[in-house]
Amino acid sequence: MNVLKVPARTIAVFVLPCLLLYVVLVFVPILVSFYTGLLNWDGITTAKFIGFDNFKTMFFHDPVFWPSVRRTLLYAVASMLEIPLCLFMAILLNRFIKRRANTLVSIYFVPVILSVVIIGQLWKTIYNPASMGGMLNGILISLGLDSWQHGWLTEPKIAMYFVYIISLWQYFGYHLLIQFTGVQNLPEEVYEAARIDGAEGFKADRYITLPLIVPILKISIVLAFIGSLQSFDMVMVVTGGGPAHATDVISTLMYNNSFLSLKYGYGSAIATFLVLVCLICTFFINFIFGRVEKKVG
């Protein structure tokens, strides 16, 4: 490969505009956020510097903070639960449905491309009481299970689970597509060699597909994890964190504190926490997979 030697000025012309824009719009805000996290400030009156008090309040005195963290992590776990199912379906799809497989996958993919607003409002309507035309309760009534009806998003105990379901539904097609592409790209020869050695079907899957697919699994898991940490838009559109904080995740808590309660300082402290959690989780996942890949490779 040939690499060009060019004067510094040319490099600057190519790189600086973009780099400046990026640093100003991504890194500077994070620093600003970290700083405002140290203030007691409502955006209007003069800000007061209070050191790490916001963080202390967050960790020790805010009764809704830790439950939101738990829900955020549960969101990630819930999103990952569908990955094995998707892998299983991808393997079957590749083996049994050769010709129509791509069509099927593009059908499953339709919800992925729609805006969270459309998906969220659609599911809100589905979850409505039957008297307002809700589909889920309508189905229960037709099955004669009238007593099973619920206010799916208005009862604090169950609301969060029904928000998870929307995300699982929306991203099912995405995970399936990723796994399917991965399975399709596995080299045919390996399977042939295995067949000669007497490994076929699910036995071959256990010893060949699974180890070879680890990098693809990692992509799906990272996607599910990062997506869930940022599972923000969906909750915002569907419940806004309510009823009574029952569906708050870290990011909605941050948003509601910043923009509804106008606690700019406290909201920024939560934002700082969110950034740190994202960084730590990404490193953690990469570390785990680094070890897994070494082991199976």
Added chain:
Amino acid sequence: MKYAKKGLVYLLFAIPVITQLYPLLWLFLYSLKTNEEILSGSFFSLPKHFQWANYKEAYENGHYVRYLSNSVLVTAVTMIFVILLASMVAYAVSRFRWRYGNVVMLVFLMGMMIPMQATLLPLMLIFKNLKTGSFHVLDSPLSLILPYIAFQLPIAIFILSGFMRSIPGEIEESAFVDGASIYRIFRSIILPVSAPPMMTVCILTFINIWNEYIMAATFISSEKWKTLPFGVYSFVSQYSVNYGDIGAFLIMGALPVIIIYFILSERITKGMVAGAVKG
């Protein structure tokens, strides 16, 4: 036995077709019903008469065309700048010999891990202070376009630089010998050759920006500049005369992406996989 197994597999794949598509079909039927039909609460029923009037009412009561054109404007401008800026950096990182190439790449990759919503408040504070005369950045399309560009850059640079590394160096060398400047090489050789990864970047940018809701809802407040997702959201949450109209507006909101997906489904699915795999 063989048929039973096959039947079972087909059934397994038929179920998601229903679960993934039926809600959308249900919404479509919903949008064509009268209030009475919707409130009757049966989960499957065809409307007696298709109430196309719902669409007319939704169109007249919402600002569909305005939201749509705002979305087109914001998405198109973002796309152009992402492609331009990202290919410049990608070229510099993948082909120039300089000490800080990897550092620059690392800066962009690190940014990928930063959640967008953590920047909402600080960006709002920054944009609030950016004004000249009667022009305010906050509540203008610029307040969306700028962060949209920034947050799409890392993945775009990653995809483009990966591709540019694979372009054979001889092409540039011979152009250089013929006296072409580096800018000329970039414009007449690198950019045209990189069309396929640019397509991937365009698709990713389109899907992400076209559907973006929360930033639009935070930075935009005047009706004039609302984008489609935010417009749909405010229509749905404010309008309560006729349920069918709400359904109709949701369908209209989904329509542009559905049409584009219908035409380009294979490219879109491929692009999104490439985005995920490389991200």
